[in-house]
Amino acid sequence: MKILVDENMPLARELFASFGEVLARPGRSLTADDVHDADVLLVRSVTRVDEALLAGSRVRFVGTATIGTDHVDLDWLRAQGIAFASAPGCNAMSVVDYVSSALLELADRHDFALAGRRAGIVGLGNVGSRLQRRLQALGLEVLACDPPLADAGHTGLVDMDAIAGCDIVSFHTPLLRHGAHPSFHLADAALLARLKPGAILLNTSRGAVVDNAALLSALERRDDLHVVLDVWEGEPLVDRRLAARVELATPHIAGYSYDGKLRGTWMLYEALCAFLDQPPTMTLASLVPDSARRVLDLAQLAPRRALDLVYATYRITDDDTAFRATLDQTDDIRAAAFDRLRKQYPLRREFATVEIVHGGLPATRLPVGEAAMLRALGFPVAG
Numbered sequence: 001m002k003i004l005v006d007e008n009m010p011l012a013r014e015l016f017a018s019f020g021e022v023l024a025r026p027g028r029s030l031t032a033d034d035v036h037d038a039d040v041l042l043v044r045s046v047t048r049v050d051e052a053l054l055a056g057s058r059v060r061f062v063g064t065a066t067i068g069t070d071h072v073d074l075d076w077l078r079a080q081g082i083a084f085a086s087a088p089g090c091n092a093m094s095v096v097d098y099v100s101s102a103l104l105e106l107a108d109r110h111d112f113a114l115a116g117r118r119a120g121i122v123g124l125g126n127v128g129s130r131l132q133r134r135l136q137a138l139g140l141e142v143l144a145c146d147p148p149l150a151d152a153g154h155t156g157l158v159d160m161d162a163i164a165g166c167d168i169v170s171f172h173t174p175l176l177r178h179g180a181h182p183s184f185h186l187a188d189a190a191l192l193a194r195l196k197p198g199a200i201l202l203n204t205s206r207g208a209v210v211d212n213a214a215l216l217s218a219l220e221r222r223d224d225l226h227v228v229l230d231v232w233e234g235e236p237l238v239d240r241r242l243a244a245r246v247e248l249a250t251p252h253i254a255g256y257s258y259d260g261k262l263r264g265t266w267m268l269y270e271a272l273c274a275f276l277d278q279p280p281t282m283t284l285a286s287l288v289p290d291s292a293r294r295v296l297d298l299a300q301l302a303p304r305r306a307l308d309l310v311y312a313t314y315r316i317t318d319d320d321t322a323f324r325a326t327l328d329q330t331d332d333i334r335a336a337a338f339d340r341l342r343k344q345y346p347l348r349r350e351f352a353t354v355e356i357v358h359g360g361l362p363a364t365r366l367p368v369g370e371a372a373m374l375r376a377l378g379f380p381v382a383g
């Protein structure tokens, strides 16, 4: 059996070699020629999977090691009887860590407290619901808008009018161009105009959920919005005028924790095992190498603020700085740099997987304030 995998899928060889020959290729430039004699195709979000790629190929199973599936023509796969698996929730906590880091950075920069602010989450699925719990633990009031969930009878949700009046608005919907509740350009000129002065807008979903041209024109007219963008219309080529006006700009890496990427590959391994009717012979925990271990020693760090804890684990400004350094290059070089930053992404562990010690010893009796701060941020502290 021939298994073609995106080269950015960690531990794919280790996981899939028992099924057959594993070939790794750059996902963005995969062609029908690369794919035609593969039996299994495992991609990430940068490969458009459709009739043009797969017609006439041997592929019987397609997996994407991502949460989003907007790059896959699911109807066509279904019509062809090609099995499909994605990785729902695989990197949700990574996105929550990213948003936490962004908000704490902005609160520090502009000297305001997050506690007591009102956050509006658009899309209360795997990411949104976990983010809701994180923000509530940090003392924010959280409203959520999710019309498909409301249609299904979920109560306590609000509409986009209420979201527009929040201090923080964060998008966590799939990119849907059709259907009862499309999300394409959900943040359009009208919604952007209603954001209050000082509002923080974050998009970590898909670029086209926010109308990028309307956002640029809003930012050219007003300087009282703080914008954090991880996803962009036209990736990998980003509108640099927009990037210049955005406060934190990153190259689609919100979900790039090591844990999230590995979990994505693992979920496809489980799905392929089920498809081939074979029991899994490995465990996820056994795959994490010792070199990926991250320890946070509170005696050395002496954290005074939540930001100290977060930055000891994930510093969003590093991603912002590295991305901005590429923006004055020519279009070709910038687009290549976007993918290079993602391919060579430094190892980042999710807060929940960091080992907390005190003076090198297991941190048992932590000061109450420190323990509460860690817990609110999702670090593994009992209690």
Ligand SMILES: NC(=O)C1=CN([C@@H]2O[C@H](COP(=O)(O)OP(=O)(O)OC[C@H]3O[C@@H](n4cnc5c(N)ncnc54)[C@H](O)[C@@H]3O)[C@@H](O)[C@H]2O)C=CC1
Pocket: 067, 068, 069, 088, 089, 091, 092, 095, 122, 123, 124, 125, 126, 127, 128, 145, 146, 147, 148, 149, 172, 173, 174, 175, 176, 181, 182, 183, 186, 204, 205, 206, 230, 231, 252, 253, 254, 255, 256
């Ligand atoms: N920047 C990054 O690295 C990452 C981006 N993502 C993106 O985030 C999206 C959300 O991820 P999950 O929470 O795991 O997906 P999910 O499918 O678990 O949840 C999405 C939620 O959005 C809701 N929704 C759908 N249409 C909506 C609309 N028009 N308005 C409001 N809510 C709507 C759905 O009902 C659902 O509850 C993914 O589809 C993906 O595109 C996900 C992971 C990493």
Ligand SMILES: O=C(O)C(=O)[C@H](O)COP(=O)(O)O
Pocket: 008, 043, 044, 045, 046, 065, 066, 067, 068, 069, 091, 252, 254, 255, 256
């Ligand atoms: O899971 C998703 O959905 C994402 O957005 C991924 O983090 C995107 O990563 P790549 O698939 O583009 O490597």
